[in-house]
Amino acid sequence: MESIKSQQVTFKVFRFNEETDYLPYYNTYILDVTHEEVVLDILNRIKWDHDGSLSYRRSCRHGICGVCSIKANGKAILACKTRLFDLIETFGSEITLEPLSTKRAIKDLIIDKKDFWDKHAQVNPYLVSDIEETPASEHLVSPHDAEKLLEADYCIQCGACHYSCPALEINDEYIGPAAFAAAYRFSADVRDEASLDRLHVVNAEAQGVWDCVKCMECAEVCPKEVNPIEKITKLHNMVFEAGIAKNNVATRHAVGFAHSIAKHGLLDEGELVRYSEGNIGVLKHVPVAIKMFAKGKIVLPWNMPKADKLDEIKKLVKSSSTVKF
Amino acid sequence: MEKLKYALFTGCTAKESTPEQMMSTLAVAKKLGIELVELTEASCCGASHLQDYDDFLSLVLNARNIAYAEKHGLTMVTICNTCQLNTAMTKHRLDHNAELKAKVNAKLSEVGLEYKGTSQITHFLYAIIDDFGLDKLKEMIVKPLSQFNIAPFYGCHNIRPSELQNETHKNPESAYRPTSLDDLIVACGGASVDYEEKNKCCGFHAELQAPRTAAILTGNAVAGAMDANADWMVTPCPLCHLKLDTQTHHASVAIGREVSLPVLHMQQMVGLALGCTPDELGLKHHVTKVNFI
Ligand code: SF4
Ligand code: SF4
Ligand code: SF4
Ligand code: SF4
Ligand code: FES
Numbered sequence: 001m002e003s004i005k006s007q008q009v010t011f012k013v014f015r016f017n018e019e020t021d022y023l024p025y026y027n028t029y030i031l032d033v034t035h036e037e038v039v040l041d042i043l044n045r046i047k048w049d050h051d052g053s054l055s056y057r058r059s060c061r062h063g064i065c066g067v068c069s070i071k072a073n074g075k076a077i078l079a080c081k082t083r084l085f086d087l088i089e090t091f092g093s094e095i096t097l098e099p100l101s102t103k104r105a106i107k108d109l110i111i112d113k114k115d116f117w118d119k120h121a122q123v124n125p126y127l128v129s130d131i132e133e134t135p136a137s138e139h140l141v142s143p144h145d146a147e148k149l150l151e152a153d154y155c156i157q158c159g160a161c162h163y164s165c166p167a168l169e170i171n172d173e174y175i176g177p178a179a180f181a182a183a184y185r186f187s188a189d190v191r192d193e194a195s196l197d198r199l200h201v202v203n204a205e206a207q208g209v210w211d212c213v214k215c216m217e218c219a220e221v222c223p224k225e226v227n228p229i230e231k232i233t234k235l236h237n238m239v240f241e242a243g244i245a246k247n248n249v250a251t252r253h254a255v256g257f258a259h260s261i262a263k264h265g266l267l268d269e270g271e272l273v274r275y276s277e278g279n280i281g282v283l284k285h286v287p288v289a290i291k292m293f294a295k296g297k298i299v300l301p302w303n304m305p306k307a308d309k310l311d312e313i314k315k316l317v318k319s320s321s322t323v324k325f
Numbered sequence: 326m327e328k329l330k331y332a333l334f335t336g337c338t339a340k341e342s343t344p345e346q347m348m349s350t351l352a353v354a355k356k357l358g359i360e361l362v363e364l365t366e367a368s369c370c371g372a373s374h375l376q377d378y379d380d381f382l383s384l385v386l387n388a389r390n391i392a393y394a395e396k397h398g399l400t401m402v403t404i405c406n407t408c409q410l411n412t413a414m415t416k417h418r419l420d421h422n423a424e425l426k427a428k429v430n431a432k433l434s435e436v437g438l439e440y441k442g443t444s445q446i447t448h449f450l451y452a453i454i455d456d457f458g459l460d461k462l463k464e465m466i467v468k469p470l471s472q473f474n475i476a477p478f479y480g481c482h483n484i485r486p487s488e489l490q491n492e493t494h495k496n497p498e499s500a501y502r503p504t505s506l507d508d509l510i511v512a513c514g515g516a517s518v519d520y521e522e523k524n525k526c527c528g529f530h531a532e533l534q535a536p537r538t539a540a541i542l543t544g545n546a547v548a549g550a551m552d553a554n555a556d557w558m559v560t561p562c563p564l565c566h567l568k569l570d571t572q573t574h575h576a577s578v579a580i581g582r583e584v585s586l587p588v589l590h591m592q593q594m595v596g597l598a599l600g601c602t603p604d605e606l607g608l609k610h611h612v613t614k615v616n617f618i
Contacts, residue, residue, distance in 0.1 A: 091501075170542070211534060213530055213538060215526035216410075227486075236378070237377065237380055250533070266340065269341050277533060313386070316433075317382065
């Protein structure tokens, strides 16, 4: 029999009890871990062998219920799916285990996920459809239409992306990657009849898709490969396609690229800011622009460089454009 | 070793608001004996925004840029994280979807071009690390940066999503504990500073739409580097550079604390260590003064 590889690891575990503690603290446990153990095994061992008061959520142990998500050295993981040796490979033999959001901790690794569910509720994450009680035939969804939903349908609401999203961390109103993925899931369903309502929700300022900083963390962190940022891009597209994109700084910023490329092949940075912000809004950028100009960082309109073979680019912009604003 | 040769996709920023990035790229390539053939026909990649408006148009334009690199039979090298992500993402999507590729090629054929999928795409940072080699770079260092604590700022679009990014790297880079830029700092003789924000977002892409979010992210990044005793920061992304170099006033207001550090482009850092002059590297084009030279 092959010998089981083991290694000593120091675990620093976040401890906090909302009812008795003002401040959180960390307990340290030094354990021998083996190749096949997952983080949940470690939590169980700490609870069963060292400190029965350690609290964390667990249920399926199969990466499907989504309750065991926590952070290991800042990376959101499913405790039941993450092998110790993968963590050690990335972070070395000191592993800090914390709740998904330390500011939402109730007891140790358990958080209050209310904000997560509230954000979900905001996008009506269910199929809205008037179905006849006795339909003459089945409502069939073609494989092609079903395929569009697959990835988005894999979401197990673990919250890993939600509690790793920097836009959400700063802006409480932001709906966030998981709920956006759900909004896409149902709005892209051919049977759904509430798509437009949902698109209005995701199109609103501050809470909507426009506040995404495009850090790609939600795609990186998701244990189910839902790729929320890709769904967010699709929601952007759907907003334009549905003709409900408002004429504001966010939409003009996206559209401005097409204008600029059609004209120069390249992005005219100054013009993009002016077009996006409008003639008045742009004024707030003047102080920085003056400093940049003094350092040779602003290209004046008459010096704007152009791509070679601009005629090709113009032709392609004309023939390949699929939306109008 | 055979001479390294790449097709250079400069992106727009290098031609406009970060001229120093273009200067330092060329200066470093010359010192290292790397030949760069500039893709002067290339268009803007759409900077992760055009695709929100018109995904197909963004694919066509990026495929056209790659097609020009393919014509040269060269690997495309990018010098902007966002250019890297958009271009590599386009390649990935077209290489894995024959139907989409055919649709895009139908458009490209109107201008006599074809996307084949024959060129690799890599960021200059990884070209130096993977192809040129840090050992060889170390031998060429004439002015080691040994007096400096340098904070690496990776920028999102060079490390995430790692599955895509790692398709072209020799050694996989973890998005949660990246090491390439740290290794480059050390190869240049500097001490790399560890801080929480080094793999976080600077907020650049939401600067106009979500100014508060963007400013706080920038503020946190610079504050993190300052608290870790960094003398200056270094980044492989001109967009991060713009944000960290020109926007610290807004960032300071947003986080309620005065933050500011000189920020160098990765190429400028390497250039300094190789003995290029500050003028060759365009250090005078920074808004936050590079006060240590
Ligand atoms: S890409 Fe957007 S939604 Fe996803 S984590 Fe980043 S800011 Fe949040
Ligand atoms: S999208 Fe992924 S990370 Fe986000 S909640 Fe769903 S399963 Fe978890
Ligand atoms: S990402 Fe920026 S620099 Fe790169 S091509 Fe696009 S607009 Fe230009
Ligand atoms: S760090 Fe900044 S510039 Fe770089 S990719 Fe993220 S948002 Fe873009
Ligand atoms: S316990 Fe159910 S996903 Fe981990």
